[in-house]
Amino acid sequence: METAPDDVAELAAQLRPALLRLGRMIRNQRVDFSLTLGQLSALYTIEKSGPLSPRQIASLERVQPPSMTKILASLEELDFIRREPHPTDGRQALIAVTPKGEEYLQIERTARDRWLNRRLAMLEPAERAILMSAAPLIDKLAEI
Amino acid sequence: METAPDDVAELAAQLRPALLRLGRMIRNQRVDFSLTLGQLSALYTIEKSGPLSPRQIASLERVQPPSMTKILASLEELDFIRREPHPTDGRQALIAVTPKGEEYLQIERTARDRWLNRRLAMLEPAERAILMSAAPLIDKLAEI
DNA sequence: TATTGTTATACTCTATAACTATA
DNA sequence: TATAGTTATAGAGTATAACAATA
Numbered sequence: 093m094e095t096a097p098d099d100v101a102e103l104a105a106q107l108r109p110a111l112l113r114l115g116r117m118i119r120n121q122r123v124d125f126s127l128t129l130g131q132l133s134a135l136y137t138i139e140k141s142g143p144l145s146p147r148q149i150a151s152l153e154r155v156q157p158p159s160m161t162k163i164l165a166s167l168e169e170l171d172f173i174r175r176e177p178h179p180t181d182g183r184q185a186l187i188a189v190t191p192k193g194e195e196y197l198q199i200e201r202t203a204r205d206r207w208l209n210r211r212l213a214m215l216e217p218a219e220r221a222i223l224m225s226a227a228p229l230i231d232k233l234a235e236i
Numbered sequence: 237m238e239t240a241p242d243d244v245a246e247l248a249a250q251l252r253p254a255l256l257r258l259g260r261m262i263r264n265q266r267v268d269f270s271l272t273l274g275q276l277s278a279l280y281t282i283e284k285s286g287p288l289s290p291r292q293i294a295s296l297e298r299v300q301p302p303s304m305t306k307i308l309a310s311l312e313e314l315d316f317i318r319r320e321p322h323p324t325d326g327r328q329a330l331i332a333v334t335p336k337g338e339e340y341l342q343i344e345r346t347a348r349d350r351w352l353n354r355r356l357a358m359l360e361p362a363e364r365a366i367l368m369s370a371a372p373l374i375d376k377l378a379e380i
Numbered sequence: 381t382a383t384t385g386t387t388a389t390a391c392t393c394t395a396t397a398a399c400t401a402t403a
Numbered sequence: 404t405a406t407a408g409t410t411a412t413a414g415a416g417t418a419t420a421a422c423a424a425t426a
Contacts, residue, residue, distance in 0.1 A: 381426100383424100383425085383426075384423100385422100385423090385424085386421105386422080386423080386424100387420105387423095388419105388420085388422095389420080389421100390417105390418080390420100391416105391417085392415100392416085392417080392418090393414105393415085393416085394413105394416100395412100395413080395414075396411105396412085396413080397410105397412080398410085399410075400407100400408085400409080400410095401407085401408085401409100402407080403404100403407095
């Protein structure tokens with residue numbers, strides 16, 4: 093049974109387990125385990141899309157507002173985020189990452205990159221060239 | 237500042253966020269949310285590497301044995317796994333996935349593939365060809 | 381009156397400690 | 404005596420419900 097050159101289903105079946113497995117391994121590269129996954133994920137989200145209100149962060153993180161209240165309180169305690177009043181709506185607060193929070197994220201990102209770097213260095217240059225051309229496509233798949 | 241054709245660090249920085257983002261989106265494609273992530277992950281592990289003892293599963297899943305005891309009890313209650321005595325060691329049990337458990341996993345896998353299929357179908361054939369050649373490399377990165 | 385955010389409380393999941401059975 | 408697995412109990416983390424402040 094021959095696989096067609098452009099078999100979408102075959103490609104999905106090949107790609108899915110490989111992506112999930114490598115993604116899990118990258119996520120496991122942590123330097124500092126003092127933040128829970130929920131705290132780390134919220135911090136990434138605020139960095140990426142902030143400043144955001146607690147409710148917006150809760151929605152993006154798919155947790156309920158009271159749960160986010162606790163996560164934000166713990167991050168504020170660490171001085172990883174700061175809170176500013178909303179310019180026009182007195183009920184809302186706007187949350188942003190502090191320089192200390194940015195530094196934490198950068199250290200974690202560097203650890204993940206270093207790990208991935210070591211792995212990539214074991215490939216042939218031609219293989220890395222393929223991955224380099226695949227990277228924007230993987231990003232596109234997540235974007236559509 | 238020009239990027240070298242074979243810049244490993246640049247590749248890692250490109251690949252990491254794309255992989256993590258797409259992986260997260262694939263993982264979010266669930267059909268049935270009655271299993272917790274811990275239950276689902278243990279079931280995948282048993283399917284992949286089983287039959288395994290509870291202690292081995294706990295180790296692979298990076299949870300403590302008492303936590304795995306509960307997860308296994310819930311999966312057994314659902315008739316997703318079965319327990320057999322170890323042939324030579326009366327203390328151990330060997331856990332394997334039942335046909336009903338396999339069916340559950342297959343349904344979840346199919347949902348993830350269907351979602352990924354739809355996305356892949358939006359790409360150009362040439363782009364899919366690049367991803368097809370990248371898939372084994374992504375797998376290789378996780379394997380090394 | 382509706383919405384944002386917090387506090388109060390309960391439930392789920394995982395961990396450590398203690399116990400039973402087998403090697 | 405050591406190891407596999409379970410039971411007992413406690414500690415995080417998240418949820419729902421109720422409340423205070425602002426739109």
